[in-house]
Ligand SMILES: Cc1ncc(C[n+]2csc(CCOP(=O)(O)OP(=O)(O)O)c2C)c(N)n1
């Protein structure tokens with residue numbers, strides 16, 4: 001079943017343009033299955049950032065708007081105000097969400113705007129050729145950290161942890177990894193459901209791989225991903241908040 | 246048609262204009278001298294089931310919020326000034342390329358970050374040519390409280406009809422100025438519809454282009470539409486231009502002082518008239534050409550350094566004109582000052 005392309009994929013735009021083995025492909029496949037299972041592709045408006053996510057501008061048979069770098073959250077917040085009955089998704093990379101667009105992301109979470117943000121964390125600025133990003137771990141070689149990222153530039157920004165600090169208790173916040181596609185799909189569905197049912201904010205960070213910029217084969221890519229999973233714990237943050245209460 | 250008489254500031258008039266045009270959502274971040282537009286809108290929205298607002302974390306979020314709302318087919322806008330107008334160039338560039346009916350009301354102010362908030366026309370370049378595009382935007386300049394009402398409606402009307410991002414400029418002081426105005430009963434009939442269409446064939450809008458040819462095709466189409474619409478978009482006021490040997494060109498509040506100056510000078514027999522561009526971009530070049538054809542001198546007055554003059558000179562490049570530029574960046578003009586300048590004293 002999981003090898004069949006999701007029905008919500010737009011056939012005319014396949015094969016897609018992501019690099020072979022790219023994590024975006026895995027995320028978009030699980031998102032497609034989520035659309036199919038929830039039968040919502042027609043109700044979704046998909047907002048995508050600039051970054052490798054831009055390659056998804058015609059990925060789904062769903063209304064899609066590609067915005068400027070870091071601005072997708074704001075566009076979808078505005079869209080959702082005008083169209084509360086639609087499902088507003090914002091899809092971005094770690095640069096788009098945690099660097100240039102962090103302010104918009106935090107404030108959408110803080111206000112509990114009913115949008116769902118999906119952030120694909122590949123620990124680098126992939127589209128521009130693999131520069132260091134807020135989530136690049138210490139020691140990782142990138143084109144702007146040629147001798148390995150220095151600790152003084154930050155030990156890796158923990159987005160869901162940060163956002164859950166200011167988000168409302170009923171916001172759904174989670175981190176998952178492409179290493180577990182089933183959990184990825186379930187998490188994406190929960191995040192979307194939270195928007196539909198509770199009309200509140202939800203956020204999913206997906207740990208991903210970028211074989212092209214990492215210059216890794218499949219095995220090496222997943223080794224780096226496993227390290228990322230240690231640095232950035234896979235969990236739901238919402239529940240923890242509820243337990244705290 | 247019956248008219249309503251009200252005591253209003255320019256900012257209040259803009260709010261009423263937006264409502265009259267059918268605007269439903271305002272996104273904004275406070276900045277003097279445009280803050281009262283946000284406050285005024287919120288005041289109305291809190292008493293209405295129809296009107297919404299979002300005070301955003303910055304102008305970037307406000308501008309992109311507007312784009313999200315217009316993509317959904319809602320009439321939406323923002324208002325700002327100076328440094329906020331700079332930040333709004335990011336969404337304006339997206340709107341320009343994707344032909345989204347963004348509407349922004351910019352009450353110009355002097356100084357880079359904070360500074361003077363009364364007289365300035367220093368945002369003409371920014372409004373017309375800011376951003377990383379070619380300046381396919383519609384720019385109006387209001388010169389009275391009444392025009393803050395009527396041109397706000399015009400801005401929405403044209404933005405949605407032609408799908409060009411649209412900016413209404415006011416000299417900062419115009420926002421604060423309070424006068425009795427008679428609001429015309431006629432209202433703009435803005436036809437808005439979803440741009441992301443929600444029909445079975447999905448709408449996929451992109452902002453990135455894989456080849457120069459792809460992008461060029463879009464840009465050429467936008468330019469062709471712009472050139473085609475020009476004639477229907479340009480607006481100007483001609484005052485006492487018949488037989489004028491001196492033609493004053495001024496916009497906004499400077500033009501209203503110039504109008505007083507012209508009327509006084511005419512009474513003393515000076516052959517002088519005023520051309521006031523209401524759209525700064527596109528520019529009503531044909532009317533100005535006729536006015537300057539027999540004039541001896543064209544005097545350009547503005548509260549900025551050559552920002553209007555550069556547009557005028559470009560538009561009149563094929564005319565022989567004797568120019569005199571009176572630029573007072575971020576300072577206002579009185580009629581008396583203009584009269585003095587005309588008399589060469
Ligand atoms: C305002 C602005 N600054 C910089 C860029 C250049 N740029 C394009 S994509 C990108 C980084 C993308 O990284 P990320 O968001 O992590 O997504 P990824 O490509 O890794 O999926 C940058 C810096 C831009 N398009 N706009």
Ligand code: SF4
Nearest residue numbers: 019022052126210212
């Ligand atoms: S550069 Fe990296 S993130 Fe971008 S498509 Fe290629 S593998 Fe994927």
